[in-house]
Structures are given as structure tokens and as C-alpha cells.
Amino acid sequence: MIHPIAWLAWLAAVSAALSATRNPLHLTLVLLAIACVGSANTQQRERMLRIPPIPFTTFLVLFSALINALTVHHGAHQLLHLPNWLPLLGGPITAEALIYGGLNGLTLSGIFFAFQIAQHATPTSAIVSMIPRAFYPLAVVTTIAITFVPTTLKQAQHIREAQAIRGHKLDRLRDWLPMLMPLLIGGLERAFALAEAMAARGFAADTAGQQGQRGHAQISIALACLLAGWLLILVWAYDSSGLLLMLLGSLLMGYNFWRISKNSPHTRYRRIPWQHRDSAIILGALVTLLLFLAPLPALDRSALSFYPYPSLYWPSFDPRLAFGSLGLLWPLFSLRGNP
Amino acid sequence: MIHRLLSASIYLLSSLIGISAFLAPFFSQGQGSSASNAPWLLSVVIGLCFLGLLFEVQGPGLSAKSVALLGVLVSINSLLRFAEVAIPGPGGFTPIFLLIILSGYVFGGQIGFLMGAMTLFVSAIITGGVGPWLPYQMICAAWVGLSAPLVQPLAKLLGGPNSKGELFSLIIFGIAWGFIYGAIMNIWFWPYSQGDARYYWSAGISLAETLKRYAAFYLLTSFVWDTFGAIGNALLLGLFGAPVLRTLRRFRRRLDFDYQPTWSQA
Numbered sequence: 186m187i188h189p190i191a192w193l194a195w196l197a198a199v200s201a202a203l204s205a206t207r208n209p210l211h212l213t214l215v216l217l218a219i220a221c222v223g224s225a226n227t228q229q230r231e232r233m234l235r236i237p238p239i240p241f242t243t244f245l246v247l248f249s250a251l252i253n254a255l256t257v258h259h260g261a262h263q264l265l266h267l268p269n270w271l272p273l274l275g276g277p278i279t280a281e282a283l284i285y286g287g288l289n290g291l292t293l294s295g296i297f298f299a300f301q302i303a304q305h306a307t308p309t310s311a312i313v314s315m316i317p318r319a320f321y322p323l324a325v326v327t328t329i330a331i332t333f334v335p336t337t338l339k340q341a342q343h344i345r346e347a348q349a350i351r352g353h354k355l356d357r358l359r360d361w362l363p364m365l366m367p368l369l370i371g372g373l374e375r376a377f378a379l380a381e382a383m384a385a386r387g388f389a390a391d392t393a394g395q396q397g398q399r400g401h402a403q404i405s406i407a408l409a410c411l412l413a414g415w416l417l418i419l420v421w422a423y424d425s426s427g428l429l430l431m432l433l434g435s436l437l438m439g440y441n442f443w444r445i446s447k448n449s450p451h452t453r454y455r456r457i458p459w460q461h462r463d464s465a466i467i468l469g470a471l472v473t474l475l476l477f478l479a480p481l482p483a484l485d486r487s488a489l490s491f492y493p494y495p496s497l498y499w500p501s502f503d504p505r506l507a508f509g510s511l512g513l514l515w516p517l518f519s520l521r522g523n524p
Numbered sequence: 525m526i527h528r529l530l531s532a533s534i535y536l537l538s539s540l541i542g543i544s545a546f547l548a549p550f551f552s553q554g555q556g557s558s559a560s561n562a563p564w565l566l567s568v569v570i571g572l573c574f575l576g577l578l579f580e581v582q583g584p585g586l587s588a589k590s591v592a593l594l595g596v597l598v599s600i601n602s603l604l605r606f607a608e609v610a611i612p613g614p615g616g617f618t619p620i621f622l623l624i625i626l627s628g629y630v631f632g633g634q635i636g637f638l639m640g641a642m643t644l645f646v647s648a649i650i651t652g653g654v655g656p657w658l659p660y661q662m663i664c665a666a667w668v669g670l671s672a673p674l675v676q677p678l679a680k681l682l683g684g685p686n687s688k689g690e691l692f693s694l695i696i697f698g699i700a701w702g703f704i705y706g707a708i709m710n711i712w713f714w715p716y717s718q719g720d721a722r723y724y725w726s727a728g729i730s731l732a733e734t735l736k737r738y739a740a741f742y743l744l745t746s747f748v749w750d751t752f753g754a755i756g757n758a759l760l761l762g763l764f765g766a767p768v769l770r771t772l773r774r775f776r777r778r779l780d781f782d783y784q785p786t787w788s789q790a
Contacts, residue, residue: 320578320582323638330646331599334599334646337600365764369600376592386588388588405534407572408537
């Protein structure tokens with residue numbers, strides 16, 4: 186199994202690559218890399234994703250292209266003209282707007298499926314274990330909620346069957362009340378029993394002590410830095426000082442969470458081992474991030490941008506940036522090599 | 525005293541950051557190289573502000589009872605969202621706000637905030653809806669729960685607990701959030717979209733003009749969608765609100781116990 190942190194790095198690289206480019210050639214390469222990883226992943230996971238990729242992508246591309254074409258009336262290649270009295274929609278429908286909308290749809294679809302692939306490949310327990318230890322009460326809430334879902338579902342089915350035997354039908358919205366109330370009361374009874382058991386074992390007895398005044402003070406200062414930095418950038422356009430303040434705030438907050446996490450002991454029953462292939466995935470993600478985002482003086486990233494207005498043109502292609510997309514393929518080798 | 529002041533400052537600063545981040549485009553002049561990175565910066569600011577607030581909210585007062593209660597309520601609400609994903613309702617109709625509003629109203633803003641945030645998080649894990657949009661959904665849903673106790677003065681004025689006036693005030697609150705939720709969720713992408721100048725933001729326009737354009741954009745693209753959400757909230761609160769409120773209040777009384785350990789020489 187690929188380590189969740191490696192998946193996170195892969196997701197960061199995919200998101201960065203998809204956000205950085207609208208060039209259809211480079212976008213296609215990134216999407217192909219996602220599709221390859223997805224196909225290997227689905228072979229592991231019952232050969233299917235919950236949402237079929239091709240129909241969903243087609244719908245998203247068509248929908249996005251249509252919305253953009255109907256609302257953006259710029260471009261040299263006019264396809265048809267809607268009456269001007271129509272609010273928002275009136276004006277020329279252009280090929281440029283249609284294509285740009287379609288590209289946005291492709292980007293959205295890529296982000297959606299990348300997250301779905303990573304989520305399907307990672308067990309729920311691994312996702313929950315990634316919640317920082319500073320937030321352990323919330324991790325417990327998440328664990329309880331996820332654990333209770335099958336029980337709640339089973340209870341809902343029992344209630345539905347019991348009501349059906351009594352001749353109850355779910356025709357209108359108000360007919361759901363005899364379903365909802367027993368479900369809620371049953372759930373709250375379970376919460377009551379669980380609360381008694383947890384309180385008896387002294388759960389969360391030292392939460393306040395672990396956070397302390399120091400933690401709250403640091404969070405307050407971090408938030409103040411963030412607010413000041415944000416206002417400096419967006420209202421007064423002091424970019425460098427604003428970014429510096431925001432970075433300071435982020436670091437302070439990160440340090441505080443790390444410090445509290447360190448003081449929150451917890452037991453792992455099943456530790457996911459870190460393997461060489463995880464390092465390779467992170468390396469691949471770094472290559473992608475470096476080539477798509479990092480300020481490299483020798484690399485001209487103009488090939489990444491594609492803005493079809495005012496007139497369509499053939500997109501350019503840079504093989505070095507294409508090489509960057511290959512970094513996203515590493516999970517494929519790991520998934521194929523370790524069924 | 526110091527702890528209370530620090531806690532209040534976290535709430536105040538987080539709220540200011542959240543409001544300024546969402547409303548920043550209305551005040552921004554569009555200059556500066558960071559303007560092009562604004563969506564990324566916005567995500568970072570919102571994410572960190574949300575983490576700070578979550579850290580504060582999960583702290584004092586979140587006992588074992590609250591954790592168990594939240595876990596089970598979030599589980600039920602996630603199941604409702606699962607049903608909504610399987611059988612989508614019309615427009616923005618969603619059943620999840622019923623329990624978020626009512627638990628925030630009965631158990632307080634802290635539980636309401638966590639109920640909103642955790643419902644979206646857990647249901648995203650269950651339905652495969654994890655994505656970059658999740659923090660925005662979580663913070664907006666959390667605000668719904670956090671603000672639910674604000675209905676109490678109006679409810680008291682209209683007749684107090686278990687009265688029709690209380691239900692009426694909750695319905696009004698549900699309708700309002702049906703529209704506000706959509707309006708807030710639009711703001712994070714609206715200023716960075718391009719299109720007809722009558723409906724989209726552009727650098728250098730006045731606050732009044734920005735509000736006018738956003739209102740026009742909202743009315744044309746989101747109003748009908750959000751109307752279904754608002755009507756759905758009103759219907760669900762009207763039909764199920766009274767019995768759910770009675771049940772939640774009954775369990776609030778039952779959960780009002782405390783263990784006092786005793787020591788014996790034996």
C-alpha cells in the first residue's frame with residue numbers, strides 16, 4: 186500500500202500542475218498521467234471507480250463549455266448570436282469561449298478524479314490517522330462517526346422494514362418523520378451509552394491542560410499575523426511584507442500544532458510502513474512541482490498558459506514541461522509492482 | 525480570565541480573517557503581483573483560520589459526552605448526505621442543515637460549529653467527495669451551526685421553547701442560510717472569473733458597483749438554485765423541527781451528568 190503522505194504529495198503536484206496550465210497539450214499529458222494511475226488503482230479496487238470517469242468528464246466538459254460560451258461573449262470566431270435583451274446570456278456565442286470553458290471543465294474533472302483515486306487507494310483508518318494529534322478529540326469524533334455509519338445504516342433498514350410491515354409508505358416528505366425519529370433516538374441512546382463508557386474511563390480529562398495558555402496565545406498571535414499580512418497584500422498591495430507576515434503566522438501556527446501533537450501520546454495498532462516506492466512518488470511529485478511552479482531562470486513557462494481570446498491559436502509545446510508531467514506517473518509503477 | 529480573553533481573541537481574529545478573506549475582492553484594488561495568486565492565498569488564509577478556530581472550539585468544554593454525541597449525530601447526518609448524493613434533490617436542496625441548525629441551537633455554538641464542519645468532512649470521506657473545495661464547505665457549514673444560537677432571542681420573543689414562534693424563527697433562520705450559504709460559496713471564485721462586465725468583478729471598481737454586479741450575478745446564476753435550498757430548509761424545519769427539538773432537549777438533560785471519583789482507604 187502506498188503511504189498516505191506519498192499520496193498527499195502526489196495530490197499537491199497534480200493540483201499545482203492542473204492549476205498552472207490551460208494549454209490543452211500539457212493539460213492532456215497531466216490528465217493522461219492521472220488516468221494511468223487511476224486505471225492501475227481501479228484494477229486493485231474491484232476494477233471500478235464509484236463515478237464513471239468518461240461520462241462524468243464528458244458531462245463536466247460540455248457543461249463548463251456551455252456555461253462559459255453562454256456567459257462570456259468575447260472571441261473572433263462567432264458561432265451564433267443570442268438576442269441582446271437576454272440578461273447575461275445575450276450576445277455572440279464564440280468558439281474561443283466554448284474551448285476555454287471546456288478546458289476549465291477538463292481541469293475540474295482532473296482534480297476531482299485525482300482526489301478520488303487517492304481516496305480510494307487509502308484506507309479510511311489511514312485518512313483518520315493523518316489528522317494531527319493536536320486535534321485528537323476531533324479525530325475521535327471522526328472515528329466514532331465513521332464506525333457508526335454501518336450501524337446507523339443497518340438501523341435505518343430495520344426501521345424501514347418495521348414501518349413497511351405496518352403499511353407505511355414513503356411517498357411524501359412528511360412520511361420520513363417515522364423513519365427519522367427512531368433513527369435519531371436510537372443514535373442518541375448509543376451516544377449516551379458511549380458517553381458513559383468514555384467518561385468512566387476519563388476521556389479528554391486533560392484536554393485543557395494540553396493546550397494551555399501558551400498554545401492559545403501562540404494561536405492568537407499567529408492569527409493576528411495572518412490577518413495583518415492578508416490586509417497588507419490585498420488592501421494596500423504591500424506584497425513582500427504581507428507575505429512575510431503571513432509566513433510568520435503560518436509557521437507559528439504549525440509550530441504550535443507540532444508542539445501540542447508531540448505532547449499527545451497515542452497508540453498505533455497498525456503502522457503503515459514507509460517504503461522506497463513512497464520516496465520515489467515524492468521525488469516524482471517534487472520534479473513536477475519544480476518544473477511547473479519553482480522560479481527556474483532557465484525555464485520559460487509561457488508554454489503552460491493558453492488564453493484563446495481574442496482569437497484561437499495553436500498551443501505551443503515544451504518537452505521539458507512535458508517531462509514534468511511524467512513525475513505524476515510514479516504511483517502507477519508502485520501500484521502495478523505491488524498488487 | 526486570561527484564558528477567556530485569549531479564547532475571545534481567537535474567535536474575533538478568526539471571524540475577522542474569515543470575513544475579510546471572503547469579502548477581500550470587494551475592497552481589493554487589484555494591484556500588486558500577489559493579485560494573480562489571490563485564490564491560492566485565499567485558500568491558505570481560510571484553511572489556517574479554520575484550523576485555528578477548530579483548535580479553539582475542540583478545547584474547553586468538549587467532554588467525553590460531547591464527543592460521543594457529536595460522533596453519533598455526525599454519523600446520522602453523513603448518512604442523510606449519502607442519501608442526498610444517491611438521490612439528488614432539486615437544486616440546492618440538502619437535508620444536512622436540519623441537524624446542524626437544531627444541534628447548534630440546542631447544544632450551543634461550539635457543538636453547532638463542530639457538527640457543521642465534521643458532517644462535511646465525514647460525509648466527504650464516505651461519499652468520495654474529498655477535494656480542494658472541502659475546506660470552504662466545512663467552514664461555511666460550521667458557520668451555520670455556530671450562528672444557530674443567535675436565533676434564541678427572537679425565539680424567546682416569539683413564545684419561547686416548544687412554541688410555534690420558536691419554530692417560525694428557526695424556519696426564518698434556515699431560509700436565510702439557504703441563500704447566505706450559496707452567496708458565500710460563490711464569492712471565493714466570482715472575483716477571479718471573467719465575463720460580461722455587468723456581472724463580473726474587475727479591478728478598480730467601487731464598492732457600490734462591486735455589490736451591484738455581484739447582486740446581478742447572484743440573481744442570474746444562483747438565486748433559483750439557492751431558493752430550492754432555502755425552501756428545503758424551511759420544509760424540513762417545519763415538518764421535523766418540533767419533534768427533533770424535543771428529542772435533542774430530552775437528551776441534553778440526560779447527558780447533563782458528571783462523574784465524581786471517590787477514594788476509599790480499602
